[in-house]
Amino acid sequence: MAETITLETIDYVSILAKLKLTPEETEQARGDMQKLLDYVEKLNELDTDGVEPMTHLFPYGNVFREDTVTNQEARTEMLANAPKTKDGQYLVPKTIE
Amino acid sequence: MRKQYETIIGLEVHVELATKTKIFCGCPTAFGGAPNTHTCPVCTGMPGALPVLNRQVVEFALAVGLAAHCGIHQYCRFDRKNYFYPDNPQNYQISQLYLPICHDGYVEIDTGSGPKKIRIHEIHMEEDAGKLIHDEWEDSSLVDYNRSGVPLLEIVSEPDMRSADEVVAYLEKLRKMIQYLGASDCKLQEGSMRADVNLSIREAGQTEFGTRTEMKNLNSFKAIRRAIENEQERQAELLEAGKPVIQETRRWDDNKEASRAMRSKEDAKDYRYFPDPDLPPVLIADEWIQKVKDRMPEFQEEKAARYVRDYQLSPYDAGLLTESRTIARIFEETAALSGKPKKAANWLTGETLRLLREKNMEPEALDFSPAHLAALIDLADSGTVNNQVAKKVFEKIFEDDVEPEAYVEAHGLKSVSDTGALEDAARKVLEANADAAEQYRQGKEKILGFLIGQLMRETKGQADPALAGEILKKLITLPPAE
Amino acid sequence: MTQKTIAATALSREIREHKRSVRETALETLKNIQTLDVSVGAFLTVLPEEELLAKADAIQKKIDDGTLTGPLAGVPVAVKDNICTKNLRTTCASKILETFVPPYSATAVEQLEAAGALIVGKTNMDEFAMGSTTETSAFLQTRNPWNLEHVPGGSSGGSCAAVAAKEVPLALGSDTGGSIRQPSAFCGVTGIKPTYGTVSRYGLIAYASSLDQIGPVAQNVSDCAALLEAIAGHDPKDATSLQRQDCQFSAACVQDVKGMKIGIPEAYLQEGLDEDIREAILKAADTFRALGAQVETFPLPLTEYAIPAYYLIASAEASSNLARFDGVKYGYRAPEGEGLHEMYKRSRSQGFGPEVKRRIMLGSFVLSAGYYDAYYLKALRTRALIRESYTKAFRTYDLLLAPAYPTTAPKLGVSLEDPLKMYLGDIHTVSVNLAGLPAISVPCGFDRQGLPIGMQLIGDAFAEKTLIRAAYTFEQAADVLAAAPAGKED
Known part of the structure; x- marks a missing residue:
């Protein structure tokens, strides 16, 4: 049987995912996730012992860039989409230290 | 009667690598630019931007790992560490968890009771975060991504240290080693070397570890010593009072000489590491390892021993000269050019160190030519200039790298021997x-x-x-x- | 829906022979979009006329002075809205990126521009490419040009609908689990999902990095091949991009499948497959046989594990890829409340739609402490096995033939009710992404409602040329679209 998804699990995951769910959305999310996990349970029929997890499709060999500066100053372009800026910086709500 | 406690310390040391560009993009790592002037789509986490690994980062990591007697994962990978914070533009940090480049090494330190090996658990490559500053006017924070993506090595020790002295000895040892490799300038004050202290205490004689805390924001050896003393005392007091030590991250406040817990319910420490699909694994062939080994410099101890043996210097002077790789290089070249190693050593351990202190400079900033120092030694030896004049001329060499004979001639400084x-x-x-x-x-x-x-x-x-x-x-x- | 736009290769020949100008072509395209897109709804952003004409004139100049000689010079192309275009809004059909104007272009876009293609606008899609109908777009309902009551498929629904409605001859899509092939099938156009790493992902806003590929959508196989040829190639900005020397895809448009061995995975013809589609596939098999190929069914193991593995891997990667949308650097920021984390949560909750949130939640969960091995690693191990089962199949067969989707285009508004059921539809497409293989979706008939049916040809890694040759041969022989049922006026 798949993992049982509780409302607490959904609350915890929404903290990780930085999503704010209404009580209805939380209940909906619980149901959805339960259904999906029950479904993916199917994978446990498959014996994967000793199979190396496939993190990359091809043997690329080393892919590097050389240590040379290629980028020009582009502050205006980088900041152009920011919702709030000040003095050439991104402005965010106070971070608590 | 208070019990006897033993302090157990492990270190996580972050070192900013001395590459010209960031770890995953072609932005410069140079200090001092106006905020966000060293940024691009990659290091500001623009949608669609992709990382490509800087080869030099791997070179440096290998050099440091091999110098620290580590094993190398010849198939190593990058993983994403997922957490939300504005200094981290992608809201994940590209780091290494599952297959770090170096593992299971050690460095040897000197302690009061002889040499001791501090084991290194692993060394991994990762990207630095941006800088956050608090804006009083707006009651907000401002983000500068110039440091975002600067390459770091994280050197994780085993919990092998037992005192602040050992910690400082270990850090000094790492620092000198890394500086000799040219992999970083390792300045604690400027943050190019940072140490997080994991500390726990246990009753003397116990073998089980106690609960540890992690101390951050330590910007000097002094702060590290104070923080260790403070934290072992704090934990001892807790245990004496029958209270548990809580596993947590604490931030050291150097002004208050105290630490406090950094905690927030929004910070579930669940980083959901997984292999970064954007970065293929790094393959480190035997030949590459051999090449890095072949390029290993002579480190401080070997160098100092050689100076004592070959130049008949005192161990003290040899130690001073090898404190910095730059001074050692100037010394060796000057000694060779002048044929007078002792005189060369005197100039470097005497006037040079004095001027460095006076001008508040790092030895790495020295850029005068050994040929000029050698020429000055000859001038002084032949009596062409007297000692007082020689010191003045040296100051000019130190500052402007003047050619001493021409300078003496032009300023009429020759000894009057007529x-x-x-x-x-x-x-x-x-x-x-x-x-x-x-x-x-x-x-x-x-x-x-x-x-x-x-x-x-x-x-x-x-x-x-x-x-x-x-x-x-x-x-x-x-x-x-x- | 009447539209006289001709195929891209023919169009570019006329331009090069000075039978028409790029400006004329640009104006016609704008007119097409103005007339047709009111009902089709394929475009989210269209270049303003002035800008488009300026670009057209610049291209014309280069054609005239001999700088541009290729088959895309002066040809209008639409670009899916998850591919960054410098100074042209790129939204991923999400509220969270509604205002995003990229400061850079995707490598594929730069390659198109270098080839002289005329980028006319950005096409609608499922939000962040998560969906199979283009109904999860935050902005617009795209309709199937063959029947406006039906969906165009997804997630590249806008690109496929724009080509099917002949608003443009060419479009770029992206395919993570079938997002080019399935809407191509639904819309009766041709689309290719290239071998992973063939087209640079730099500038493609990531959904699932290990699965995503940009690919071409066109009215026929040779246009598709020409467009793929223009965007393929190694890119130093994408570390997963491959060094391939074999990207002369247009040259593969040859009518010859003699002796080719084609396998049909048995499982793909079983339960859940529309009867009309099964017939069309079997008929296509007969066509191939008639053309000299050997076609047979064979058991391809593990097909039923592809969907669970796919959704675990894709959601996990998505949860991390979409973390960067947080209201700090670009995109939507919710009016501030109490502090940083509240700002994050509000911006993301208001900015993302339900399907995107569902996958972010699932992905965050399967990577979280205690579940990584059971779900994520299990899925990666399954992925390795699926890849292996394809590798084995390609020891026997040059190509695999399969449906692109179990049904033809569903009606608008019925698919989103049951997410799991929607995911299950991807049975024929996702394993190709898991294995990194190339596949082409080609029209092969119509169902009894008059909706197009697409078939998929799947090749071994790097076998695009074989795919293209077989698809081209089939297209020339079968001329499926000429047999379009009445009702689709053309």
């Missing part, structure tokens, strides 16, 4: 100071020093003091002229 000229000057001095001359004749020999001083002044310091003394003596004891 006896005739010196005799003329001496006569003038004796005429002006007839009293003193008389006193000398009456046996007050000490007064000669005064007269030599006057003669030096008369010659603007260019007289050879020994010669000046002889001439004065000769003239004083001569019968008066017609």
Whole structure:
């Protein structure tokens, strides 16, 4: 049987995912996730012992860039989409230290 | 009666690598740019931007790992560490968890009771975060991504240290080693070397570890010592009071000389690491490892031992000279050019270190040419300039790397060894100071020093003091002229 | 829906022979979009006329002075809205990126521009490419040009609908689990999902990085091949991009499948497959046989594990890829409340739609402490096995033939009710992404409602040329679209 998804699990995951769910959305999310996990349970029929997890499709060999500066100053372009800026910086709500 | 406790310390040391560009993009790593002027789509986490690994980062990581006797994961990978914070533009940090580049090494430190191995659990490559500053006016924070993506090595030790002294010895050892490799300048104050201290205590004689805390924001060796003392005391007090130590991250406040827990319910420490699909694994062939080994520099101990053996320097001087790889290099070249290693050592351990202190400079900033120092040593040895003048000329070499012979010539600083000229000057001095001359004749020999001083002044310091003394003596004891 | 736009290769020949100008072509395209897109709704952003004409004139100049000689010079192309275009709004059909104007272009876009293609606008899609109908777009309902009551498929629904409606001859899509092939099938156009790493992902806003590929959508196989040829190639900005020397895809448009061995995975013809589609596939098999190929069914193991593995891997990667949308650097920021984390949560909750949130939640969960091995690693191990089962199949067969989707285009508004059911539809497409293989979706018939049916040809890694040759041969022989049922006026 798949993992049982509780409302607490959904609350915890929404903290990780930085999503704010209404009580209805939380209940909906619980149901959805339960259904999906029950479904993916199917994978446990498959014996994967000793199979190396496939993190990359091809043997690329080393892919590097050389240590040379290629980028020009582009502050205006980088900041152009920011919702709030000040003095050439991104402005965010106070971070608590 | 309070119990005896033993302190167990492990370190996570972050070192900013001395590459020209960031780890995953072609932005410069140079300090001092206006905020966000060293940024691009990659290091500001623009949608669609992709990382490509800087080869030099792997080179440096290998060099540091091999110097620290580590094993190398010849198939190593990058993982994403997922957490939300504005200094981290992608809201994940590209780091290494599952297959870090280096593992299971050690460095050896000297302790009061002899040498000790501090084991290194792993060394991994990762990207630095941006900088956050608090804006009082807006009651907000401002983000600068110039440091975002600067390459870091994280060096994770085993919990093998037992005191602040050992911690400092370990850090000094790492720092010197990494500086010698040219992999980082390792400045604690500027943050190019940072140490997080994991500390727990246990009753003396116990073998189980206690609960540890992690201390951050330690910007100097002094802060590290204070924080360790403070934290072992805090934990001991908790245990004495029958309270548990909580596993947490604490931030050291250097002004208050105290730490406090950094905690927020929004910070579930669940980083959801997984292999970064954007970065293929790094493959490190035997030949690559061999190449890095072949390029290993001679480290401080070997170098210092060689100086004592080959140049007959004192261990103390050899230690001072090898403190910095730059000074050691200047020393070796100067010694070779001048053939006078002891004199070269004197200039470097004496005047050079004095001027560095006076000007508040790092040895790495020295950029005068050993040929000029060697030439100065020759000038002084041949008596062309006297010691006072030589020191002045050296200061010019230190500051502007002047060519000493030309400089001495241009400024008329040669010692006056022309006896005739010196005799003329001496006569003038004796005429002006007839009293003193008389006193000398009456046996007050000490007064000669005064007269030599006057003669030096008369010659603007260019007289050879020994010669000046002889001439004065000769003239004083001569019968008066017609 | 009447539209006289001709195929891209023919169009570019006319331009090069000065039978028409790029400006004329640009104006016609704008007119097409103005007339047709009111009902089709394929475009989210269209270049303003002035800008488009300026670009057209610049391209014309280069054609005239001999700088541009290729088959895309002066040809209008639409670009899916998850591919960054410098100074042209790129939204991923999400509220969270509604205002995003990229400061740079995707490498594929730069390659198109270098080839002289005329980029006319950005096409609608499922939000962040998560969906199979283009109904999860935050902005617009795209309709199937063959029947406006039906969906165009997804997630590249806008690109496929724009080509099917002949608003443009060419479009770029992206395919993570079938997002080019399935809407191509639904819309009766041709689309290719290239071998992973063939087209640079730099500038493609990531959904699932290990699965995403940009690919071409066109009215026929040779246009598709020409467009793929223009965007393929190694890119130093994408570390997963491959060094391939074999990207002369247009040259593969040859009518010859003699002796080719084609396998049909048995499982793909079983339960859940529309009867009309099964018939069309079997008929296509007969066509191939008639053309000299050997076609047979064979058991391809593990097909039923592809969907669970796919959704675990894709959601996990998505949860991390979409973390960067947080209201700090670009995109939507919710009016501030109490502090940083509240700002994050509000911006993301208001900015993302339900399907995107569902996958972010699932992905965050399967990577979280205690579940990584059971779900994520298990899925990666399954992925390795699926890849292996394809590798084995390609020891026997040159190509695999399969449906692109179990049904033809569903009606608008019925698919989103049951997410799991929607995911299950991807049975024929996702394993190709898991294995990194190339596949082409080609029209092969119509169902009894008059909706297009697409078939998929799947090749071994790097076998695009074989795919293209077989698809081209089939297209020339079968001329499926000429047999379009009445009702689709053309």
